[in-house]
Amino acid sequence: MKEIAEGKAALHTRLEPNEEIRSIILCAYNARMYAQYTPYRGVLAATDRLFFSVWRPFLP
Numbered sequence: 001m002k003e004i005a006e007g008k009a010a011l012h013t014r015l016e017p018n019e020e021i022r023s024i025i026l027c028a029y030n031a032r033m034y035a036q037y038t039p040y041r042g043v044l045a046a047t048d049r050l051f052f053s054v055w056r057p058f059l060p
Helices: 002-013 019-035 041-058
Strands: none
């Protein structure tokens, strides 16, 4: 969670953020926020881990 918040903050401070990367991070951030308030937390957490295991090398 901390890494996503830091990534989100970094995107807002950059002059010209890459829109694709920005949308990926914001989507993941929103999914995590939503996962805290849904009965399907386990499924979303597993999906989130899979997502970040694939995209981690491409994130800033």
